Amino acid sequence: MNKKINKILVANRGEIAVRIIRTCKELGISTVAIYSEVDQNAYHVRMADECYSVGAAPVRESYLNQNKIIEIAMRSNVTAIHPGYGFLSENPGFVELVNNNDLIFIGPGADAIRLMGDKTAARELASSLGIPIVPGTTKPLSSVDEAIEVAxxxxxxxxxxxSGGGGGKGMRIINSDAELASGMRASQSEAESAFNDNRIYIEKYIENPRHIEVQILADNYGNVIHLGERECSIQRRHQKIVEESPSPFINEPIREKLTQTAIRLVKHSGYTNAGTVEFIFDQEKNFYYLEMNTRLQVEHPVTEMRIGFDIVREQISIAEGKPLTITQKDILFRGHAIECRIYAEDPANNFYPSTGRIHSIKSPQGLGVREDCGVQDGDEITTYYDPIISKLIAWGNTRDEARLRMIAALQDYELFGVRNNIALCIWIMNHQVYSEGIIDTNFLHRYFKPEMIEKYPDEILSIAAITIHKTEKDFAIESSAKPRGNCRSTWKNNLTDYMR
Amino acid sequence: MKSKAKFIFFTGDKKIELIQEASALRVDGKIYCIDIFRNSSGACTITNGNKTFRLYCKKVSETEYDIWIKHHVLRLTVEDQKTTLINKYKKNVNFGALNTSVKAPMPGLITRIEVKIGEIVQPGQGLLVLEAMKMENEIRSSSNCIIKEIKVSDRMTVEKDQELFIIESLNSNLSNHGN
Incomplete structure (x- = not known):
């Protein structure tokens, strides 16, 4: 099963495709990008050595189009496929298809994904090993009546x-019987479009939980190590915004118990490659197994920054059939790292996604600052894909050093043309409760109000008004407003009147 | 012949008054000396005395502008003298019921319309489901109103701010600013 990987097709887009290609370049591995119609000029396409069209914009016709992706892999003569996260990364059928075509899937085997990626089967396994799980069903729901009874x-x-995947897709909090039927419908259709699998299950909702997960690496020879934990309690719509490592909530004995639990579960599932075991902590520091993400995770750079070790590089090495290049005692944890996900969305308006062309993106720089970004100037954010634009990671010797460095980096971040959550991230980092590390998944719900990021300094408002005034006079501002015949804007008329 | 022109801007409830004088600009009573340099990407560098800012301005409608400045994104609405007069008139007259529209808060695909014409909806009641970026977003009514007209259909793709419904508000306390 040892086979040198010298060319990789990255079956993804955006920042994660860019990030994977970066490691490949370091290793001298050739890269193949795939792109949908709207992504033809995307950053990941420009980064790769070769690129191939995979279909129309909707994911079903492009990034989820398994046969087409295999066809491109064969045509471009790659050795392996890296799925990134999302899309086909946790689809065991795709893994089999890849393997049946004599290609390497950089990730776990199909059986391990089937077992651990299927959230209900994994709950059953954890439970059988005596690992506490969040109360609920260990089988998918068959009807509304059954759901009502369980609830x-x-x-x-x-x-x-x-059941088919994570990332908050298909997740809904339900408060009463009345909400259950419509909630199930919405969850099922969201799950269907995200994972091509509409099975859903029920879990008791734990109040004010903290979300803490363990990064693991496993090779094909039974070696399993952990790379520490990440706390991801700052979320909106069940999707993470801020992650950090280590967790400010747990001490060394709990950390030891938590990481050993994760390793035990991974060993019993026959899992290989990189993965993440997610846990929910209640306020009494009891933890429950939540689910396993059988892929590289969005927030993996938080871990990489602390241990100075490239997880994607190790993924490729494991996929080549090599034993782990490091042992548990080689992993040295240093300092604290925080990640903010930069989304194209409007926190002041319900976190609704926003679209548009990026007119300027300038990343912050400096000691301990890393950015994994998927776009460049002139790129378009469309409605077809996840709204993540980039991930900003700050490292410091202490949590507070990392936090202050993150604030400075965010303030330095220039992202013009799409509404985004940078102001929200600054607000979070500056929040007293966050700075004390007392966070849970309801943090934003409890403390955040849109007006908190809509307080603009007078100088900013004045400059904004003057700019509109001056540019309308001196330049033609780029306009997304549809022209209405020859009718000139009242603003212009007004100015002309005045100028006469 | 006037030597001064006055322009009013709004962002949310906040009002900004700009006065163009013979050789200076006065905003909320304070004089500003501002230089604007435009670079190729469309962004501007603004100098205000001893301070420098980077900024990007985009016109979104006849009277609305989005401004990116530092980490802030603000929408400014320009009010000319005609609108000022209309708003003044609006404040003095009780229109009773008024038809307004519900607009799409984001671009997306309509996957489900949950109301019918003539239906009375309560605040918080779902009107339709809009799918964008792999998430289903339920657009809910912010007021007690009657659905007068449905401007979209199932499986239709809509742009941000596109009209979805015409509604008649059943509340007597109408807001008279903005739409």
């Missing part, structure tokens, strides 16, 4: 979750 036994609120 009432657990008592509301409950969570509906997709």
């Amino acid at each position: 009432n036994k657990l008592t509301y609120p409950i969570l509906l979750k997709a």
Whole structure:
């Protein structure tokens, strides 16, 4: 099973495709990018050595189009496929298809994904090993009636979750019988479009939980190590915004118990390659197994910054059939790292996604600052894909040093043309409760109000007004407003009147 | 012949008053000396005395502008003298019921319309489901109103700010600023 990988097709887009290609370049591995119609000029396409069109913009016709991706892999003569996260990364059928075509899938085997990626089967396994799981069903729901019965036994609120995958897709908090039927419909259709699998299950909703996960690496020879934990409690719509390592919530004995639990589960599942075991902590520091993400995770750079070790590089090495290049005692944890996900969305307006052309993106720089970005100047953010633009990571000797460095980096970040959450991230980093590390997944819900990031200094407002005034006079401002015949804007008329 | 022209801007509830004088600009009573340099990407560098800012301005409608400045994104609405007069008139007259529109808060695909014409909806009630960036977003009513007209259909792709519904508000306390 040892086979040197010298050319990789990255079956993804955006920042994660860029990040994977970067490691490949370091290793002298050739790269192949795939792109949908709207991504033809995307950053990941420009980064790769070769690129191939994979289909129309909707994911089903492009980044989820398994046969087309295999066809491109064969045509471009690659050795392996890296799936990134999302899309086909946790699809065991795709792994088999890849293997059946004599290609290497950089990730776990199909059986391990089937077992651990299927959230309900994994809950059953954890439970059988005596690992505490969040109360709920270990089988997918078959009907609304069954859901109502289970929900009432657990008592509301409950969570509906997709069996087929994570990332918050298909997840809903349900507070009563009345919400259950429509909630199930919405969850099922979201799960169907995200994972091509509409099965959902119920979990008791734990109040004010903290989300802490363990990064693991496993080779094909039974070696499993952990790379420490990450706390990801700052979320909106069940999707993470801020992650950090180490968690400010747990001490060394709990950390030891947590990481050993993760390793035990991974060993029993026959899992290989990189993966993440997610846990929920209640306020009494009891932890419950939540689910396993059988892929490289969005927030993996937080771990990399602390240990100075490239997880994607190790993924490739494991996929080549090599034993782990490091042992547990080689892993040295240093300092504290925080990641903010920069999303194209409007926190002041319900976190609705926003679209548009990026007119200027300038990344912050400096000691301990890393950015994994998927776009460049002139790129377009469309409605077809996830709104993540980039990930900003700050490292410091202490949590506070990392936090202050993150604030400075965010303030230095220039992202013009799409609405984004940079102001929100600054607000979070500056929040007293966050700075004390007392966070849980309801942090934003509890403390955040849109007006908190809509307080603009007078100088900013004045400059904004003057700029509009001056540019309307001196330049034609780029306009997304549809022209209405020859009718000139009242603003212009007004100016002309005045100028006469 | 006037030597001064006055322009009013709004962002949210905040009002900004700009006065163009013979050789200076006065905003909320304070004089500003501002230089604007435009670079190739469309962004501007603004100097205000001893301070420098980078900024990007985009016109989104006849009277609305989005401004990116530092980490802030603000929408400014320009009010000319005609609108000032209309708003003044609006404040003095009780229109009773008024038809307004519900607009799409983001671009996306309509996957489900949850109301019918003539239906009375409560605040918080779902109107339609808009799918964008792999998430389903339910657009909810912010007021107690009657659905007068449905401007979109199932499986239709809509742009941000496109009209979705015409509604008649059933609340007597109408807001008279903005739409």
